[in-house]
Amino acid sequence: MVVTALQHETQSLIEILRTLPPTLKPRLEAYTDGACSGNPGPGGWGAVLYYQGLEQDLSGGEPLTTNNRMEMSAAIGLLQALPHPAQVEIYTDSQYLRDGITRWMVNWKKNGWMTSDKKPVKNKDLWLHLDELTTVHQVIWHWVKGHSGHPQNEHADALARNAIIAQQMSLMK
Secondary structure, eight states, rough: OOOOHHHHSSSSSSHHHHHHTTTOOEEEEEEEEEEEESSSSSEEEEEEEEEEEEEEEEEEEEEEEEHHHHHHHHHHHHHHOSSSOOOEEEEEOOOHHHHIIIIIIHHHHTSSBBBTTTOOOOHHHHHHHHHHHHHHHHHEEEEOTSSSOOOOHHHHHHHHHHHHHHHHHHOOO
């Protein structure tokens, strides 16, 4: 199914995806990033979703969090926003996120969510949520070097930094 320019003018990309048949499993591309002012401190995440030349920004934040939690929250926020199962290529500048989901999680599960040095896995709640979402969506994970001038990664970073500002402003009220 091809999305027309007219649809784009009147609907968000997520709304357009909602109109597609649930069995279609569209191929999407996304860039995610998380940021924190202080670690821990106010944090934000950003995701930029692409489909057939269309783009949509997603973002959110928390008043007290860590950078790693925001990196994970970006991927979770993105995948949660998708109305139907999809094939998604996610580009992240977080090796923690990419390696955790593609390399470490299988052993964490086998070891009762303990690390190789027998300590509880940090951010287990978010890893469990990501694990659940990756059973719904077919995800391919890619790593990109952060703050290296990659336009889509810089866009996701700007969304995350703006979400921090929003968190800081809400704390001042």
